[in-house]
Amino acid sequence: MEFDFTWILLGLPIAFALGWIASRLDLRQMRLANRQAPRAYFKGLNYLLNEQQDQAIDAFIEAVQNDPDTSELHFALGNLFRRRGEYDRAVRVHEHLLSRADLSNADRQRAQHDLALDYLKAGLLDRAEEALRKLEGTTYEGQARMARMAIYERSREWPEATTVARLLEKTGEVDFSVRMAHYQCEQAREWVQKGDHVGAVALLNTTLQAHPQAARPRLLLGQLLLSQGQSRAAFDTLAVLFERHDKAAPLAAASLVKAAKACDMETQASRMLEAHYQAAPCIDVLNAITDVLLSRASTHSAAQSEALDRYLGHLQKHTSLMAASRWLTGERPGQASLPESVQKALEHATKPLAKYRCAACGFEAKEHFWHCPGCQAWDSYPPKRVEEL
Structure with a gap:
């Protein structure tokens, strides 16, 4: 049977036309997708500026679906999840970023840092510590060490906290001697x-040798030596605290x-307490002065009268309900004490x-407290x- 080349000649234009139509359709879809991705991104940004986080998350999810290779959208989405308390979703976003082989080194470090923050916010301290350790030698090293130090403080792992504080101090940017x-x-x-x-005594002596100006050790x-x-x-x-008029002396x-x-x-x-009181009047130091006064007096009545005069003298210079209460409830020879209800x-x-x-x-x-149980601040x-503030 003889092959008819006419069909080939007729088929070539048809195939060319179909290929052209297909390419136009692909270009159209590409342009449509490229238009949709920025539109969804700007829509999410607008929601975010208006503090509409739910709508912003939906818009960013749509943008990520249209362009799954955009790392910035993933970062924005992960941070939004973390701010909303959806830590498991934030972790998945940042773990997905870390699993990508095409991610730049800078973005990989950023994703690792954000993943550590997710774990921190979620209270998963062991995982957060592991994630933060991976940031050693990166641009996030300083922040990661600070976060690790905060973790060790919360978990009361003081030797580990000391080690990290020494590493931070070596940079020369911050002095952590008091913290250590x-x-x-x-x-x-x-x-x-x-x-x-x-x-404990040996450790405190070592601490004083290293930090002689620190009041707490x-x-x-x-107090420990006194108890022994x-x-x-x-x-x-x-x-020594009173000789150098340390503010922690009271x-x-x-x-x-x-x-x-x-x-x-x-x-x-008595001499030390008097000198400190004259420099910085304080009710605790005044109480200590009257305590020594009562213990050294030959007659209790005379000592009690002198102690009351000290409180009265304090009141003439400083408004103090605590001092007034001490003066009112003090023992006076020949006078009846205040009724119990008044006391x-x-x-x-x-x-x-x-x-x-x-x-x-507050x-x-x-x-x-040297370490506030409320805000975790030191020396606050x-x-x-409260009356003297």
Whole structure:
């Protein structure tokens, strides 16, 4: 049978026409997709500026579906998920970015950092620590170390926190000497709770040698020595705070008086307390002065009268309900004491004023904290009562 070439001649134009139509359709779809991706992106940006996060997420998801290779859209979407508290979705977005082989090194580091933030916000501290360790040697190294230090503080892993603080200090940008002294004090407190008093004393002595100007290790060491019956050593340790008029000295006033009574150093203690009170009047130091006064007096009535005069003198210069309460409830020879109901009312009124308050977040507590339990700030509690702020 003879082959007819006419069909070939007729088929070539038809095939060319079909190919041209197909190419036009592909171009059209491409242009449509390229138009839709920026439109969805700008729509999401508009929602984001108007604080409509739900609509912004939907728009960004649409943009990512139209252009799955755009890393910036993935970053925006992951950050939105994290801000909304949808940490599992944020993790999936950033893990997807890290799995891409075509991701640049800068974007890979950024995705690793964002993944660590996802874990941190979700409270998965072990995974966050692992993710942050992978940022060593990157542009996010400093931020990652700060985040790791915060993790160790929250989990009370003080040796690890000290190690990271030393690494940060080597950069020369920030001085973490005081922070490291706090870490060692926290560790010493834990050792005391476990019964290792000898180890705690050794650690605090080492801390003082490294950070001689730090008040907390000196205060803790003095209190620890006092509890062990080493009153003279405790007195000498605490006395330094008053000799240099340290602002934290009022926190040591009561312990100094106890040590002074135990080793017959009331005269020296009184002199130090008086000098500090004259430089910085404080109710805690005044209470310590009157305590020494009452212990040294030959007659209790005369000492009590002199103590009341000290509180009255304080009131003439400083408005203080705590001092007024001490003066009102003090014992007076030949006079009846205040009714119990009045004493309870005064105690109730002064109780909130006797607290300590964090200067960073306003958290109030009965005891002085070096590490605020509210905002986790260090050294945010002034060593003064609320009434004196």
